Amino acid sequence: MNGGGDVNGLRFDPTKPLDVIALGRLCIDLNANETGRPLEDVVTFTRYLGGSPANIAVGAARLGLKTGFIGKVADDPFGRFIVRYLREAGIDTSGVVTDAPGSVTGLTFTEMKSPEEGRIYMYRENVADLNLAPNEVSEEYLGSTKALLISGTALARSPSREAVFVALDYARRHGAVVVFDLDYRPYTWSSPEETAVYYKLAAEKSDVVIGTREEFDRLERFDPPSRGDDETTARRLFAHRARLVIVKHGKAGSVAYTRNGQRVVGPVFPARVVKPFGAGDAYAAALLYDLLRGWALERCLTYGSAAAAIVISRHSCSDAMPTAEEIEAYIRQVQSGQGAGA
Ligand SMILES: Nc1ncnc2c1ncn2[C@@H]1O[C@H](COP(=O)(O)OP(=O)(O)O)[C@@H](O)[C@H]1O
Numbered sequence: 001m002n003g004g005g006d007v008n009g010l011r012f013d014p015t016k017p018l019d020v021i022a023l024g025r026l027c028i029d030l031n032a033n034e035t036g037r038p039l040e041d042v043v044t045f046t047r048y049l050g051g052s053p054a055n056i057a058v059g060a061a062r063l064g065l066k067t068g069f070i071g072k073v074a075d076d077p078f079g080r081f082i083v084r085y086l087r088e089a090g091i092d093t094s095g096v097v098t099d100a101p102g103s104v105t106g107l108t109f110t111e112m113k114s115p116e117e118g119r120i121y122m123y124r125e126n127v128a129d130l131n132l133a134p135n136e137v138s139e140e141y142l143g144s145t146k147a148l149l150i151s152g153t154a155l156a157r158s159p160s161r162e163a164v165f166v167a168l169d170y171a172r173r174h175g176a177v178v179v180f181d182l183d184y185r186p187y188t189w190s191s192p193e194e195t196a197v198y199y200k201l202a203a204e205k206s207d208v209v210i211g212t213r214e215e216f217d218r219l220e221r222f223d224p225p226s227r228g229d230d231e232t233t234a235r236r237l238f239a240h241r242a243r244l245v246i247v248k249h250g251k252a253g254s255v256a257y258t259r260n261g262q263r264v265v266g267p268v269f270p271a272r273v274v275k276p277f278g279a280g281d282a283y284a285a286a287l288l289y290d291l292l293r294g295w296a297l298e299r300c301l302t303y304g305s306a307a308a309a310i311v312i313s314r315h316s317c318s319d320a321m322p323t324a325e326e327i328e329a330y331i332r333q334v335q336s337g338q339g340a341g342a
């Protein structure tokens, strides 16, 4: 584990008992069992834990990180399943609260028409996760972690929005590294203007900002046009608190910039794609694992990319999160020329 040294411009406090606390939505994924057809023709689904920050937390725990969570579940069977699943995955749930009766658990139906063609349909009216209130965020809990991971969708509505900013301030007060995964989901936001304003406010308070090019374009809505130039995007965030900015480009890979001038291009691993979803969550979990261990950026992006290729080759996201051994084995398999087959 990073001994608190300043690696990649990040300093993780080794005295903190938790490695990462994730904050945001805890939902259910219902992934189509019948593939190759539109959702209207799908009869059965498999239920998994879902929600980008939840998936990342599961990925982090599966890699061996001491992981906690701050979130809110509905007082319904899915909420009880979620808390049980987190505990069984070894994730600390002391920061997870149950909402008053009446709200529901967010549902995401995943269509798998083809490896490249699939959509997700999110049902997020009156969801419990956006009812997380600022007074339900514990400063003491945030004082116990090396890193805080926040997910952009938690900024989509109050009081969750305010809870995120309180968590951000607590994390910074106690020296935690703040990782902001933009995680844009159109289904929850009222307007693109709102997304831009709150993404920018949170990104300017974060040490690490991860997003796709499209997500950064949304953040930059009111900035002078960067014309999709990743380096311009990174430089703008370095004018604030950021030390590391990572732009993801799907199967074209990823690129990372550090405040001290590094630019590292992430590799892309071959994948027998089952669904195009889950890549970013796996990428974030494995990247964070390696950042916490103080590895060089090249290796961090390699680990993230390999984990992503593994997860998109499997039916689920959360359940599919790989162990470190699986990632290492896949990297060796590909580097020895044995091709895909995660
Ligand atoms: N089809 C693919 N084949 C191999 N790797 C992929 C593929 N799609 C994504 N990845 C890897 O996963 C990373 C994140 O995927 P991306 O789609 O950019 O993010 P998100 O899932 O958050 O939208 C990419 O940078 C790349 O390394």
Ligand SMILES: O=C(O)C[C@@H](O)[C@H](O)C(=O)COP(=O)(O)O
Residues within 6 Å of the ligand: 025, 027, 029, 049, 050, 051, 052, 053, 055, 108, 120, 276, 277, 278, 279, 280, 281, 282, 317, 318
């Ligand atoms: O984030 C959600 O609410 C849905 C996820 O649980 C789902 O697995 C998914 O779409 C992952 O998307 P991605 O990792 O951003 O591709």
